[in-house]
Amino acid sequence: MNVFSEVEARVRAALEALKTEGVLPSDLALPEFDAEPPRDASHGDIAVNAALVLAKAAKKKPRDIADALKAKLEAHGDIQKIEVAGPGFLNITFKPEVWHGLVRDILSEGGRYGAGSSRGDGKLNVEYVSANPTGPMHVGHCRGAVFGDALANLLVFAGYDVTREYYINDAGGQVNVLARSAFLRYREALGEDIGAIPEGLYPGDYLKPVGEALAKEHGPSLINMPEERWLPIVRSIAIEKMMAMIKDDLAALNIRHDVFFSEASLQADGKDQIKAAIAELEKKGLIYEGKLEKPKGHDDDDWEDRVQTLFKSTDFGDDEDRALKKSDGTYTYFAGDVAYHYDKLSRGFRHLINVFGADHVGYIPRIKAVVAALSDKTADLDVKVVQLVRLFKAGEPYKMSKRAGTFVTLRDVVDEVGRDPVRYMMLYRKNQETLDFDFAKVTEQSKDNPVFYVQYAHARSASVLRNAVEQIPGLDVSVDVLRRADLSLLTDTGEIDLIKRLASFPRLVEGAASAHEPHRIAFYLYDLASALHSQWTRGNDSPHLRFIQSNDGVATSARLALIAATKTVIKSGLDVLGVEAPDAMR
Template sequence: MNIFKAFETDIRKLLDELAAEGAIPSGLDTSRLTVEPPREAAHGDLSTNAAMILAKPAGKPPRALAELLVAKLKARPDVTSVEIAGPGFVNLRLSPGVWRDRIRDVLTAGTAYGDSDMGRGEPVNVEYVSANPTGPLHAAHGRGAVFGDALASLLHKAGHAVTREYYINDAGAQVDVLARSTFLRYREALGEDIGEIPAGLYPGEYLKEVGQALAERDGARWVGTDESEWLPACRGFAIDMIMGWIREDLGVLGVKMDVYSSERALVAAGAVDTALKTLEDRGLIYVGVLEPPKGKKPDDWEPRPQTLFKSTGFGDDVDRPLKKSDGSFTYFSNDIAYHYDKYRRGCGALIDVWGADHGGYVKRMQAATTAITEGKAALDVKLCQLVHLMQNGQPVKMSKRAGTFVTLRDVIEAVGKDVVRFIMLTRRNDQTLEFDYAKVTEQSKDNPVFYVQYAHARIRSVLRHAAAAMPGADLSPAALAARADLARLDAEEEMALARRMASWPRLVEAAAEAHEPHRVAFYLYDLASDFHALWNKGKEDTTLRFLVEGDEEVTVARLALISAVATVIASGLAVMGVEPVEEMRS
């Protein structure tokens, strides 16, 4: 149960009652009505803006309308006090039983606690990673992969029908460079001395593997042939092999895509022609001359007629070219076709996860999506900032295999998949992330992945000790939900845990709506902190320990409480794609 949403529904019913009594007009728009935790905990458990947003249309001062609501709310048995704050906010305090009941909700629902119907099954396409298939994934790709995957899981938990998608950029100049680099390594594998890698080709050691594999498959078949013959063969072979590595790396990270879309296949199918014809038919394409880019001197600028998209009509800064000087499509044209394709597959909510270096591309792509779908699709672009890899404060050197960067596989092998996934979500996606191998594996409160996992492991340890001390007792969540007298939970720290767990369903909806999965990591850290506070208090005050000799009733109640905490931690970790641990060893 989402207690905040439940009270939001109930307050709307109270407003209907006031309207039926003639105290306020009927039919007021309550779409902006909210019920949230107050900014300061001292002000109560819940706060609503109902009187503030409805005062003007109701024709009453905010405090006067608030007084009408207060009178209704005071009659509720689950409300212990109601106060008007400031210009008209209404703050409520709830009875302890409300929070204790949420413990039972958790135990009954299991890790499905927090699942929401907010999304109403509406489709959302989350496209992420989408690295050019020119080499192994690096650490920054890993951040986008974790962010996109966790966002997809979060949206699914909030009730959306989610498609996880990878867009293979297998058309254009960069894959032709890959083909030429592969051909060089292919000749090397056949025994030719290729010397230094020419400027403009990919130097990574990984291409030796590709060239060797091609030589093993085709022998000397391509030696001495014209580029028009070997380039397509080398390109297709290299792309397939590197995409195989990428899929493997994503699998090791725990990422499984639903769809892999090929740019080359899209172009070959005529999708670009179709998309541009659609824009042209709507009068959104013209031939014109762009102004010089900012910072260019006039003598550096050669104005020429270009095929342009009227992106300024949809929020962009300038109109954008759709064709190059040789008449071929720009990347932008291909990307318009790709987003149109996603829309035509039945999805109006599109989310792209890009690297921060693509920030200048956002406005034009959002403009194009709006234009090509006539406003029926919305594109949200989430930019992931850089990841600085460190070891005890010192930058980590590049990978020998990659040649210029540290591979994602290197990072996973160094610290483990779960640590990588958790740490990648401990900052907003638009903030730079420092990933220090030493810090992310140390066992301290300053390491959030350890702190959260330690809370779960501690709880599992307590439950194992309880099972040993109470042989034959059924301590399953279902049994605890049915048996526990939760009224025995009255310590401040116990109630803090109950309140924190009650906020999980609201957190899921808010984080999903904002497209911010990092909120889950922050929430879990706070929940773990509340649990550890109770644990430490029990070390000082034996009456607060979880296993109380001679008082089975309070013991069962506390086992129900901490079992629920472990369940919510597991629910949150599932969104993050992290496995909860049963025990921790130093």
């Protein structure tokens, strides 16, 4: 049960009744309003602002509308009291049995509690990571990878039809640099002293296995070939090996994709999807030949002081039009992105999410513009930007050893602290804020380490259930039995507070999914864990509040039902984040 959605539905039904009765104008459109926990817990369980939102359109005083709503809502037998407060808020307090029933609902629904039903608003594509296949994943990629994966998990849990996608940039100049770098390692594998790696090539030792693989497969046959012949051979193998390395790095973080889309495929096998995408824009009257002003800072690679083929990006909110073809007829880098998003739309996606690094912020308006243009504004694109990660240890900047030679890899960080701390802490900050990752803090066992604190709450819950069976022989702690416990015995303020926190989970999932903000789950779990640990501590101070009452199996069963419900929600939240929910901590 989502108590907030239930209240919203009741308020809407009451407002419709008031329209029928003539209390409100019959043609009054009902806007969105909020039904949420009040800031002050003494004001009740749920605060509703519907009367304030409607007052102007209804040409009535907010308190008059609130009084009429109160009279309608009081007919529901599970409401203990309703108060009209301030300018017209409705503060609703439920009877205790509502909260007791919620515990039963959680135990009945299990891992589906808080999950959304299948939505009928179309397929959703989440593209994340999409790092160039020129080396191992670095720590900067790590945050975007975790964010994108957790966001996809969240959306699936909320009921969306989600495809997880990785765009392989395997058609640009950087993969030719990769091929030349791999060719150098190939010569090295054949026994040649290659000396220092020339500037402009990739120096990392991670290319040595690629060179060895080339030597094993081709022997010295590539040595005497002209570059135009060996380059595509080496490039293909190098990209294959780099993608295998990247997938292995991502697997270390339990990150997966459904689709790996090759940029090179846009112009493979005799097709030219870039040409097709430009033709589609041309049919819409959005292509012309012209010159662009020099960009501020001169940082636009597609700029040149000659006539080019341009897209009317400014018609869709961009600050300038964008080049698709250079003056020599070759496609710009942006043209490939246009074709890629055209392909997404052609595959039936109408909801797109791209996860970008902080260095791609300036690229957002043009991508949004082309999606709007190609879809005639029927598709939406949300670009989530993840900011930088700074590494610390015990509060001091940390320069760990670099396996890649020039940068800290994702695998370096995972091997140092483990998958769960990396995933949780990459989400324990809003994506648009810089994240400080402290290697000492994410491994300490304290309240100041969120991942430990939340995982410990799950492990503590499991421990309580195990210990109850040991202390009270014959006690059945199965879900079927616990949901039939006498939950009316849950009367302590701490117990009710814990239930109310559980009640907010479905609303939180819905809001986080709608806003594309998985960090809300991480924050929520920490607060929920804090409430559980707090109630445990209260039991240490006041024995009658302990979860296990050795001489009272009935009271124990009621509290174990609450513990089992809390454990269920913590696991669901950790599953969304891609973090393990352990039953014991070592």
